[in-house]
Amino acid sequence: MNKLTIVKVKNISKTYKLYNKPIDRVKETLNPFKKKYHKEFYALNDISFELKRGETLGIIGRNGNGKSTLLKIISGVLTPTKGHVNTKGKISAILELTSSLKPELTGLENIELNLKISGFNKNELKEKIKEIEEFAEIGEFITQPVKTYSSGMKSRLGFGIAISSKPDILILDEVLAVGDFNFQQKCLSKINAMRENISMIFVSHSMNSVRLFCDNVLVLEKGKKVFYGNADDGIKYYIEQEENEKQELNKKNTPKVVKPFYGDLFHNKEKIINVKHSWSKVMYKLQEEMILDFSFELKFDPKNLIIGLPIWDNLGNNITSFNSDFYKIRLFKDRYKIKGSLKTNCYFNPNEYSSMFVVVDGSEFLYRQLNKNFTVANRERVFGYVTLNHEWEING
Numbered sequence: 038m039n040k041l042t043i044v045k046v047k048n049i050s051k052t053y054k055l056y057n058k059p060i061d062r063v064k065e066t067l068n069p070f071k072k073k074y075h076k077e078f079y080a081l082n083d084i085s086f087e088l089k090r091g092e093t094l095g096i097i098g099r100n101g102n103g104k105s106t107l108l109k110i111i112s113g114v115l116t117p118t119k120g121h122v123n124t125k126g127k128i129s130a131i132l133e134l135t136s137s138l139k140p141e142l143t144g145l146e147n148i149e150l151n152l153k154i155s156g157f158n159k160n161e162l163k164e165k166i167k168e169i170e171e172f173a174e175i176g177e178f179i180t181q182p183v184k185t186y187s188s189g190m191k192s193r194l195g196f197g198i199a200i201s202s203k204p205d206i207l208i209l210d211e212v213l214a215v216g217d218f219n220f221q222q223k224c225l226s227k228i229n230a231m232r233e234n235i236s237m238i239f240v241s242h243s244m245n246s247v248r249l250f251c252d253n254v255l256v257l258e259k260g261k262k263v264f265y266g267n268a269d270d271g272i273k274y275y276i277e278q279e280e281n282e283k284q285e286l287n288k289k290n291t292p293k294v295v296k297p298f299y300g301d302l303f304h305n306k307e308k309i310i311n312v313k314h315s316w317s318k319v320m321y322k323l324q325e326e327m328i329l330d331f332s333f334e335l336k337f338d339p340k341n342l343i344i345g346l347p348i349w350d351n352l353g354n355n356i357t358s359f360n361s362d363f364y365k366i367r368l369f370k371d372r373y374k375i376k377g378s379l380k381t382n383c384y385f386n387p388n389e390y391s392s393m394f395v396v397v398d399g400s401e402f403l404y405r406q407l408n409k410n411f412t413v414a415n416r417e418r419v420f421g422y423v424t425l426n427h428e429w430e431i432n433g
């Protein structure tokens with residue numbers, strides 16, 4: 038191991054046997070042919086890195102990706118299935134702040150016990166106890182059994198004890214996630230003051246703390262090392278990855294798109310030709326003016342011409358429909374040439390919509406074809422599917 042290297046983690050893997058049913062474990066033990074009834078689960082998969090003196094390494098990753106398992110292996114609480122860890126000097130691990138505390142003993146007795154285990158002599162003890170007492174701010178409860186403490190008090194005491202043992206390697210697992218703001222600040226400044234003299238491994242979900250303290254970052258994903266290097270780059274990598282996953286999840290969670298039921302598409306070319314219809318834009322914002330321009334020619338004399346414009350959302354719900362009875366059409370040579378537009382305001386929720394251009398004469402369909410889809414994109418949402426143009430009149 039290099040002179041400056043304090044922790045060397047080499048090809049660490051930790052596997053667990055996963056059984057579908059508890060009985061499978063018994064079956065496996067009793068099977069004369071050593072038949073396997075379990076699946077192998079990799080909590081950690083071939084992890085290697087080195088930590089140098091004075092360096093702080095942040096380990097980040099989402100829940101269940103192996104961070105705590107790695108810390109436990111480095112601090113000797115767990116043995117790896119494969120690989121090995123070499124460490125130089127004294128390790129103090131705060132895996133669970135309160136795990137080192139004995140509930141029946143008082144705060145003072147707990148401090149004393151831990152300091153003795155850490156090898157402090159009688160002369161040093163008094164001063165150290167005072168230091169921890171001051172840090173933990175337990176007040177008169179320091180002479181009461183720890184089982185009577187609040188969780189915040191236990192955390193303060195646990196942290197105080199752990200850092201006072203003058204470790205060479207300090208391992209911190211989410212310590213800053215507990216306790217109130219003041220306590221967190223106190224821990225942070227204590228950690229900061231110790232940084233230069235010791236090596237630290239630091240698990241946190243707070244990217245700010247990681248950015249503040251860590252030189253390097255190890256990103257774990259499903260037990261694998263997916264990034265190791267400079268803290269800023271590591272955080273960027275992690276955040277980008279999280280964003281991508283969120284997007285994937287959103288895609289999965291979006292309801293299955295059902296093809297809207299439009300009825301049969303239809304075009305009677307004997308009676309209607311040169312039909313054009315299009316929305317002014319493909320994307321609208323809330324309240325924006327929407328225009329559908331249309332034109333067509335009729336090869337006959339209509340009795341009661343109606344243009345319809347039904348609209349569906351992406352799930353096939355028929356949101357609304359515009360209808361126009363109109364007669365004012367001008368005979369142009371042998372044809373009726375019609376040109377017009379429908380204007381409305383966009384009061385639809387953000388979504389993708391389909392609409393149809395329908396021409397009917399009395400009860401006879403002449404034309405039923407889809408327009409190009411339009412999308413409504415805005416941050417604000419309306420209540421329900423759509424908001425209708427309206428005015429309130431309220432008299433007090």
Ligand SMILES: Nc1ncnc2c1ncn2[C@@H]1O[C@H](COP(=O)(O)OP(=O)(O)OP(=O)(O)O)[C@@H](O)[C@H]1O
Nearest residue numbers: 053054079080098099100101102103104105106107
């Ligand atoms: N004793 C065990 N038996 C089986 N699986 C285990 C055992 N201990 C941990 N695991 C699994 O190993 C994986 C890694 O767990 P670990 O606690 O290291 O994750 P983590 O990244 O620290 O998560 P968190 O951020 O939630 O603390 C998880 O999927 C967990 O369910």
